[in-house]
Amino acid sequence: MRVYFHGAAGEVTGSLHEVEAVGRRLLLDCGMIQGSPEAERRNLEPFPFDPGALDALVISHAHIDHIGRVPLLVKRGFRGPIYAQQATAELMPVMLLDAASISEGEAERANRHRRANEPEVLPLYTRDDVNEAMARVRALPYDARHEILPGIEINFRDAGHILGSSSVELWARDDAGRSRKLVFSGDIGPKGTPILRDPATIDSADLVLMESTYGDRLHRDRAETIRELGGILDAAWREGGNVLIPAFAVGRSQELLYWFARHWDEWGLARWRIFLDSPMAAKVVAIYDRHADLFDEDARRVWKEKPNPFRLPNLHVTATRDESMAINRIDSGAIVIAGSGMANAGRILHHFRHRLDRRNTHVVFVGYQAEGTLGRRLVDGAKWVRIHGHDVRVNAQRHTVGGLSAHADQHGLIDWYGAIRTDGDGRHPPLALVHGEDKAREALAGEIGERYGVTATLARPDMALEV
Template sequence: MQVHFHGAAGEVTGSMHLVEAAGKRILLDCGLIQGSREAEARNAEPFPFDPATLDAVVLSHAHIDHIGRLPLLVKRGFRGPIHTQGASAELLPIMLLDAASLSESEAERANRHRRRGEPDAQPLFSEEDVHAAMKQVRPLPYDERTTILPGVDIALRDAGHILGSAIVELWADGRKLVFSGDLGPKGTPILRDPTVVKQADLLLMESTYGDRNHRDRPETIRELGAIFEHAWRDRGNVLIPAFAVGRTQELLYWFARNWDAWKLSRWRIFLDSPMAAKVIGVYARHHGLFDEDARRVWAQSPNPFRLPNLHVAETVQQSMAINQIENGAIVIAGSGMANGGRIQHHLRYNLGRRNAHVVFVGYQAEGTLGRRLVDGAKWVRIHGRDYRVNAQRHTVGGLSAHTDQQGLLAWYGNFQPAPPLVLVHGEDRAREALAGEIGERHGVPVELARPGMVVDV
């Protein structure tokens, strides 16, 4: 068995790893590269392998940095099955159709401003490409070992990251490979804790927060409540860039849990994301995957997804109307890194206001608008115009859907014996810190994945 590393190998986005085993070729994830314009331009480049030679794809979960090049893979010749957990299979078309729409809009905007002689910008893929890819999806349950190809078995275990997220166990050639996907922290609302896995001949593990620990969740919740109180006294709006899958649902969960304490009835709460509204439907259909506490909250009032003053903006007109509100609005909108989507329009209207508050509740990759705001930029460019940043900015780290260094060390510590390890899905500073901790504690070889690197299992 060999593993070839082609994405999220020295960066956080673009997850893609090719496994060759039992005479077959299996691709783990096929994610979109996110960040700067130069980084995102790499998405259109040829794959470092011929898609037609792949026998199967296995997806760890439905975040766009793990699935976003799937329609392109099919467009360029992949014809095999796409395996993923059942809830993820329902999320795939929602996420990918939204990505297709964004790509088409960005191409149209670029063509309106292109210089004479420049070639037309083309979307990365179309809605038709998404529909074609969905015909190849094969949903799988958690915790069943399944033969997906002759000589190749997989099992999906709950990763506790978002609904349907999975740790992938793969058996072939008498060896066992484990791919962590993205691991959630213990005690994450709604979701169950990541499954303990105890044996592997090689482990591919994410390292997004390999160099730090999150703030305690109760402290984070108090901080979030204080931000809302501060913003109310300031008579301003609160903008929260949030991924449509995972973070949005967790925020609504905490809103329901703290409805009275945060005096949320006085606010107008907007979920400005048609995609997030569809995702909520998937969560509702799969509430059997929730943890015990979330099932109790689900049955209580107010239901997190049906708050009495929650307004879902589905049309462009409804989204535009929000920007006429100068105070008293909490707006949750994508994208989570503010590098696209409707949140950019709300930022344009609010960044210049000193009484506005922008709350970041997730990881902001290098090169994104969110990262520039978190790093304290005084001016930012949105849709070709520069905007002064007067709004107050808050980074609330304890709501991350990724576990932290302590959580990664604890999860790895369950393996007996400790397996050799390749760290993926992390910037070098985070990976180096985690590699040092694991090497010191367990004395095992730890490698940092690089594009084109090959490891034998």
């Protein structure tokens, strides 16, 4: 078995790993590169392999940095099956149709302003491309081993990151009966994440590919984080302002609503107007409702005893652009959860343009902000930002609430890897770190080397590892 690293090898986004085994070739994820405009232009480049030569695609979860180039892969010649956990399979078209709509809109705007001698700008892919790709999706449950190609089996294990997120166990057995096992972590969630179950423990592997997004840091205590969030809301109310929260439509948005339901009385949330401002929101919420069997015990209890997080009495799910724009006529008392999570697209930009210059605006970042994104610039303290062609002064108060991250921190990653042994002698298996910036990967590699005596490989584009 050989693994080729093509994406998320030295950066967080753009997950793309190729596996060659028993005469077959498959991909683990096919994600979009996110960040600066320069970084995102790389999505247009040819794949470093022939899409038509691939036999299958296996998806870890439905975030765009793991699935965002799937329609492009099919458009460029991939004709194999796409395997995903059941909830992931339902979330994929919601996420990808939104991405296609954004790409089509950007192309349309660019073409309105292009000069006569300039070529037409085309979207990365269209909604028709998404529909063609989704026809290839095959949904599989957790914890059920399936042969997807002759001699190759996979098993999805709950990764605790978002609904349907999976770590992938992959076995390859040749004609002589020799078997090798690869484990791909996907994105690993922290233990104790609301709604979701804790990441499943995997006991054996011959090679592990593990994410390292927060490999150099520890998250704040969750209880302390929740107290901080309540304090931010209280301060914003006293100052007569609004709260803006850029959040991914899948994952952080649902967790925020969970905490609002859990602390409904304590935080005085009945006095607020709460907006889930995302065209995808209602669809995503419905998918969560259909998969309540994947919730943890505490979430099932909250759904029974508290206001339903997805049906808070003052929650407004804004479907249309006009409804979204109307929010900006509210000068105080509004909590707005809007996409995108890194503030590099979506409706949050509209709210930022109207509210960042006000000192009583509170902006709350609840997830990772990639290099080159507007979210990262704001977290880093930018005084001015450009939004929709306008320079906007940043007077708003900014809060980074790291304890709500959907990714495991350094200790969580070390513990997850530490449970895995090789079948033969019980040692820890070889490890390749992906999905992390170098600073995070180097710190994590050092800690793992000290604790387990394993020298982790820092994956680079076009690097190959033999198992």
